[in-house]
Amino acid sequence: MTETLMDEARKYWVYANNRSYDPLQSRARWNLTPVVNATVNALVERGIDRSWIQVGRDACLPGSFGLGKTRWDIVITKDETPLGAIEFTTLPGLSASKNLANRIHDLTSRAVSVRSHDHGGQQPLLGLFVMLEQGESIHVQPRLEEALDQFHNDEFYDEIAYTSYVDEGLREPKAGMTVQRFIDRFSRRLLARAVGPLEEIPPYLERYREVIEAARGVKKDYSLDRIPEKGGQAEVFQAVHKASGIPVAFKRRLSPGRKAASRMRDEIEIAGMLNGHPHAMPVLDFDAKRHWFVMPLADATAEEQTVHLKDPKQLHSMIKAVAAVLAEAHRHGWRHRDIKPSNILLLHGRWTLADWGTGRRPRGQTTFIGRTGAYIGTLGFAPPELSVKPHDAVPASDIYSLGRVAAWALTGEWPQANVPLLPTEEPWRSIVREATQHEVERRPQSIDEFLALIDREHDKHCS
Template structure:
């Protein structure tokens, strides 16, 4: 009987696994697409009406992104998941795709591999065309901004709590037709809403606004701002557009206008925007055809190409930064979006590179043209006096960025540009957003920034959240580069020559982040402390002036007394140096500046007891008393009664405290010689100081002494 063949179960299982793996590979390479038929919304897409896709920031940007994808990859489906990952939206790709399909704008297909793929319909292409036209409709954008801002005010502070209006620009609703709302748009919106009593300006620093009761009623009624306004829609747009040309001068008088760099800039940035930049911002936003680019990009760019260009409408020279075609998706597009967002957050700051215009899909943007970078000015920056404005600019703009939770992470000389005489920081593409606004936690796996200039922890621990101290490190490296002329190398200390800047760089570039200044304010305090002018020792300066005065320099005595007046707390200067200025030189100088004389003589009186660590020597006390008698004698001889009173009060204080008999041998003959008015002044001082008067009790019965002085010493 023949044996039944054995079944090799392991071979069968292996064969099945190979088939499954092969099938999965085939699905990934050629996904099977199953169209999902869903009736489009009956309303279709209304580009002009309320609730249209232009007012939905995510859908509008997705539609424009799909248009770019269709141009770059004609005839292929686009995976909406890439849009969500690239632009870092917290959205469900499937939900976005279905919303567009319900409007008839895309066909949706799902693959067995799990991606959500869409393809623009003819209706979708028309919608894209309408969106691009709407981006040029200034009046429509302003109407949308008014409604969106008032709704945001109600949702944020419906109880009429004041809020900073510039925070609106950081929200997802601050886009219209896929393009970001600009600062000037917000400024004009605030003017209109305040003018129609829908919001109220609050006089705070920084400036804030509060929704008014009328604004609350507008929101609760479901009406738009144009419905609430007593003026027709056309008047709203006309008022705003006509007022646009007046903003440059009006904003300087408006409480939201910026007066100088030291004031809170916030939404009051309009005064900082130059007229030429404003022309670029306001005309044909988001349209690449508005610019005439040079044929070749600037050398040295890596992530994107930078072209010198001309804004056709205004004739302004600008810089256009554009992603290369092969790099227009994924993380590099996300990097450019971050750069644009940072420009919005810092819009109007004098030391942040302005973003004048950008594409809805964030594949290009426009900046003012800067003729040079810090690299081009290295020879000048070796002078610490020329370096300080650059450092001040960096600390100023980074302090503002850090206030919003943004860390630059790539500060280096090529990213520091000289724009119209001021330093600005550019290239915010590697910026770290605030917590909650970043990509997936495990996305950052490689080092960030430029080795040598960027902080070491950005390379050793790239997934950890950077702190402001990382930017502090980079500023220290920029300072070291400027003062030494050497490019910093990774993990190698670079310090300038001994001096205050060496101390600053050493503290800022410590390897351990916690050992550096922890904020820009800490770094500024360190810089101020190190660069503070060390005052010259007044004793040394006094010695020089004394020598000059004794050698006949007529102005030296005045300079000496001015020095003494500026250092009233200096015991050594008063007890040791002042009496060395001969009385015949000091008295005339004191006489023609009585307020100074009062300060000097009264301060000398306060030093009669010495200090906590330094007592008056007997010889010093005698010298002071004799010097005061010389001042008093000059004043009496010149009948300068005010100076005589001050000198006698000081003399009697010191004589009464120290009882120096050797000094009284000079004072007694002089007191005996005083008559009439001079004797009256001396007698009054003696009555005020009984301890001193007691030293002259022998005058009581001496008829050669003026009766007024005799009476004063007799009363003791």
């Protein structure tokens, strides 16, 4: 279906040149309709319900996203919740040089307006489809590509497609902004937001059997996307296991240093220890020197599921899943120390806990003195004790962070360090209050105590 979309984008310029006018100056924007329709068809082919998609006059984001009732070329909405919006922009060769700065300013303003406004705890995904006609100016394309890179780095637009029409052919100048990548990633992220947790759970990891059985720690067994998602210690690429064609995630550490190597080794080690636990993110393959490892490609993070997690039942399911895997890790002496929404992943209907790179090993097994440093965790989610003696983390430290995740999900507010954050409704208000006490000894001291607290408060307020 993306071949059809590419062909329509090429024919747009053929038609424009045959009409001998500059489309930027013409009001006949309707000639983009075939390109927009081909994009809609490609999204539908990948599972987006056609009834969610609005085009033309109906394609508007609510005024709560700024700029009044903002019109886009495509808007995807489910149950009155905006999931995403796509803007198409054309830059004809005759006027691209004159109008580039204005067009970049307009695109920036549209994205910033959406990013600076909240709507029920979640912002829509923003897509940008750029169609450039190369003219005689040698300055336009480098300036445009610099702006597109900035859009990506500043997270103004979640996905960008970039095509260039030259010598009667259509090209894709940047590997990380191809039309295929745009459609694949945008549709997958839309589905993660729209569908939520699955009702039926597939057999755990059966779909990765070929990857596991073929695992040999060889990087060339995987085809990696060019642009990774970067974290503090590592970068994660979408990848494909070449032999089976199965999509996976490829995590590679950024630093060659001993501390980074030890942290990646810990992630691989604890994945092996928790092997078979339904709520642990598994490691499918890794290299002998622990430079990288492969794991399943998650459907979404908890951060991308904010609309669903505002439902107390959905939140209850997620908290219990994370608590279950924490209980097993705690039993072996491990502490996670960085529980936050981006480390809780939805994998084929199961909530899983990932990223044990800053985890504390069982006492007596510290890798080397000074590895921990002065602070561990993420501000707002980390308990106070991790800013003083992070090596002394206890089960109640992870319970504090899990309580802050619950508060974040229900309030839609990002927690501030050491500032109380409580949901307004029971029973979660009481649960979060007990789990996030400033003094560590006043919290539940084990996962069993925490789960008992949840059950007790639910019985008290929901009977």
